Amino acid sequence: MTAPTIAEVFDRKKDNTQSVRILLDPGLKDELRDLERDLADAVKYDDEHTNARKRAPKVEKLLDELEVRIAEHRVTFKFQSIGREPYALLLDEFKPREDNEFDEELGFNSDEFPPHLLALSAVEPEMELADAVRIWNEWSDSETFLLITAAVTANKELVDVPFTRAGIRTGTLSTGKASTTSPVEESPTPNS
Numbered sequence: 001m002t003a004p005t006i007a008e009v010f011d012r013k014k015d016n017t018q019s020v021r022i023l024l025d026p027g028l029k030d031e032l033r034d035l036e037r038d039l040a041d042a043v044k045y046d047d048e049h050t051n052a053r054k055r056a057p058k059v060e061k062l063l064d065e066l067e068v069r070i071a072e073h074r075v076t077f078k079f080q081s082i083g084r085e086p087y088a089l090l091l092d093e094f095k096p097r098e099d100n101e102f103d104e105e106l107g108f109n110s111d112e113f114p115p116h117l118l119a120l121s122a123v124e125p126e127m128e129l130a131d132a133v134r135i136w137n138e139w140s141d142s143e144t145f146l147l148i149t150a151a152v153t154a155n156k157e158l159v160d161v162p163f164t165r166a167g168i169r170t171g172t173l174s175t176g177k178a179s180t181t182s183p184v185e186e187s188p189t190p191n192s
Contacts, residue, residue, distance in 0.1 A: 016081040017123070018154040020146045025073040032070065035063050077147060078124035079154040082117075087155045090116055114148045121151040 004012070023029065042055035082090075094113035096103030103110050115132035122132070136144055 016154050016157060017078055018150040018157065019076050019078045019124075020150040021074050021076050022143055022146065023070065023074050026140075028066065028070050028073060031066055032063075035059060035066060039063060076124065077122065077150065079118075079121040079147075079151040080123045081155045082120050086120070087117075090120070114144070114151075117151045117155070118147060121154055 039056060039059045042059045045052070046054050046056050081087075090113065091108055094109040094116065096107060097109055100110070115129065115136040118132040118135065119127055119129040127135075135147065139147075
């Protein structure tokens with residue numbers, strides 16, 4: 001296999017993306033937890049009362065219906081890298097506030113930077129800055145944390161695949177040949 005030309009590299013290069021699913025009705029998680037508990041109780045009841053009418057199938061049907069409702073209320077947000085230079089410019093524009101330790105730790109203004117990055121990085125669903133600001137201001141900390149983490153990861157994550165899956169599992173490199181290096185011996189004493 002010959003090495004690709006730089007034009008081929010540019011042609012094949014894809015932007016890094018990151019996706020996260022958000023449940024738009026968090027109450028459905030509680031319903032799911034309750035029904036799963038009900039199912040465990042129903043199975044136990046059914047096992048203990050072999051001659052009684054079975055309860056588990058009814059609860060399983062309710063779980064199936066709930067899973068459909070959960071799927072209808074789940075949205076996948078997909079973020080894409082905006083590029084190194086635009087990302088650096090955005091960080092420069094929204095520097096950490098001087099008297100804010102949290103900002104200093106993050107390396108950006110924690111109120112202004114996130115909605116701008118969300119709006120610029122979002123590809124599914126697309127969003128305007130006003131949409132991202134609304135999300136940032138109105139949604140829960142856990143939801144906004146998931147979103148900003150995905151957006152930052154799309155822009156900052158190192159994208160690489162180490163060797164091959166087979167090589168990783170078998171202790172061989174991607175060449176497929178086994179290592180000729182002897183295994184490391186354990187030291188007989190902690191200091192030797």
